[in-house]
Amino acid sequence: MRLFFLRAPLILVLGHDNCGAVDATVKALKDKTEYPGHLPAPVNAIKPAVELASKSGAKDLMAAAVQANVRLAVERLKAAQPLLQEMVQQKKLGVVGGVYSLATGKVALV
Secondary structure (H helix, E strand, O other): OOOOOOOOOEEEEEEEOOOHHHHHHHHHHHHOOOOOOOOHHHHHHHHHHHHHHHHHOOOOHHHHHHHHHHHHHHHHHHOOOOHHHHHHHOOOOEEEEEEEOOOOOOEEEO
16 A cells, blocks of 8 residues: 655654753663653663764764764664655655754754
């Protein structure tokens, strides 16, 4: 079955600076904090980005983790089967990422 509702030529994955979820994940990994209830789910989803940012040696771990999280989300979407991966390969769909600055209102593509 094909889904015909997705006719957008571009998906923009948009993170933002000072992200509370990324900050909580950084703190959880640093302090080995275990959150209750459903909170481990977003922490576990963001954990790979924080680990990549930590290995990069970036001076601003938070900013690097936000960017890494956006990049990883872009890659996951590009590889999503059955629909998105095929559309990306056929150049019918682009998937890009950016980080929104809360202070300036500007988006920096990553």
